[in-house]
Amino acid sequence: MLAQGVIQAGSRLEARAWENALDAQTHKLLKNHHQAGIDHALDHLFTIEPDGYDALMEAVEAASESVVIEHEGQHYDALLIALPILAWTRFSIPSGPIAADALDTLAAHLYAHVLAGDTRLAMAPMLYAIDQLPRTPADTYALTHKMAQSALKGEPVRVAASAPETAPFLADTRYLLAAAVVPSGTPLFRWQASLDLRDRAHALEQWQAQALPNVVRLLPGCGIDLLLPQAYYMACREADRNIRPASIRAAVHYLTNTLEIEADALQVVIGAFGEDAADERIDEYRVGFLLADDTEILYGIVWPLYGAEDAEQLLRATIPEAGTGSAAIGPAIALAPIDEILGLLEESGIKRVHQHEEHFPLEFCDDCGAPLYPDLDAELVHAEMPEDVPQSTTHFH
Numbered sequence: 134m135l136a137q138g139v140i141q142a143g144s145r146l147e148a149r150a151w152e153n154a155l156d157a158q159t160h161k162l163l164k165n166h167h168q169a170g171i172d173h174a175l176d177h178l179f180t181i182e183p184d185g186y187d188a189l190m191e192a193v194e195a196a197s198e199s200v201v202i203e204h205e206g207q208h209y210d211a212l213l214i215a216l217p218i219l220a221w222t223r224f225s226i227p228s229g230p231i232a233a234d235a236l237d238t239l240a241a242h243l244y245a246h247v248l249a250g251d252t253r254l255a256m257a258p259m260l261y262a263i264d265q266l267p268r269t270p271a272d273t274y275a276l277t278h279k280m281a282q283s284a285l286k287g288e289p290v291r292v293a294a295s296a297p298e299t300a301p302f303l304a305d306t307r308y309l310l311a312a313a314v315v316p317s318g319t320p321l322f323r324w325q326a327s328l329d330l331r332d333r334a335h336a337l338e339q340w341q342a343q344a345l346p347n348v349v350r351l352l353p354g355c356g357i358d359l360l361l362p363q364a365y366y367m368a369c370r371e372a373d374r375n376i377r378p379a380s381i382r383a384a385v386h387y388l389t390n391t392l393e394i395e396a397d398a399l400q401v402v403i404g405a406f407g408e409d410a411a412d413e414r415i416d417e418y419r420v421g422f423l424l425a426d427d428t429e430i431l432y433g434i435v436w437p438l439y440g441a442e443d444a445e446q447l448l449r450a451t452i453p454e455a456g457t458g459s460a461a462i463g464p465a466i467a468l469a470p471i472d473e474i475l476g477l478l479e480e481s482g483i484k485r486v487h488q489h490e491e492h493f494p495l496e497f498c499d500d501c502g503a504p505l506y507p508d509l510d511a512e513l514v515h516a517e518m519p520e521d522v523p524q525s526t527t528h529f530h
Contacts, residue, residue, distance in 0.1 A: 136189035159196040163274040176260035198272040198365040199241055200277055204285045208317040216309035217360040219376050221383040226305050228262040238347050246339035247362050249320040256311040259292045262299035280312030303383035306372040337361040354481035378477055380434045385481040386421055396482025400425045403488045404507035406495050421506035425485055433506040433516040483495050494524035
């Protein structure tokens, strides 16, 4: 009801009253680790009022990644921030504990280029894979509180001695996590303090230039790109979007090197997938790679759609069968996901691309759970490398 009140409010004043009540209730549920109650409310709103669902989800995320803490008689605002690292390799992308000196150096760069002057910081001594991050908002809330207390007390953050194993991918994201704490009502990031959004872009440039050499040492043998450190959920979403191009480039690199061929010896089949194959809504594209003179899918990647992307994507034939590439789009116009995929394939040297017109259901292998990819005949199949090719431990992304 509170989330519905937020979206039905007739004024900002009324909306703030509903938001304050919603925040208080959400905080109470998260503090007591009542994740089931939150999940039930989200499921209910998803079916009856999508806008209410969005309002509740926003409140839950905000309450779990940002808290107010009292310390020595003063109130502080604390925010869990993530430092996303995009990585790609033919080998294995590391995760796990980080040495104290490396952590101190990265913290120094955060202070120098990203955070406002009065910020206290505590960083987790861990390089996280996505399946090692907090699993629920209640878990995120607990971690935010724990790390904020460490920042205020000047104590090191302690993490679990053993983390869940992570499946290896050709391209994947790694995360550093930190709690940034400031006196309540004061700026947390440099661009807040200056009230100049140009400082946000400058902060990213400096972070990439200064922190990258230190991150490279944590991820030997990997290509790396750094995204802007920011609030936990926003940073994770940005990483999810930005890892997708790296997945295509890594797949082409892996196949051409493993099979000892040039990129133009490959062809690609693209299918649009959704929960309801009869609906025009697309949840993801699946890109299958095969030899140019064969019909067997060797390898595949999934390109998920996020936010407004899924609602906007109507399947359309964007390239001719001859594979001449997508139509030119001016730099001022944002590329649709399918056009971005096609551009990346062309950039990678893939000249033959077949795009199916029909939608496919979201089907997976019953035995291993891997996504199924459409072949040239629009049959959904498992992607498998030839038996005579040395098997890699690398999984699909």
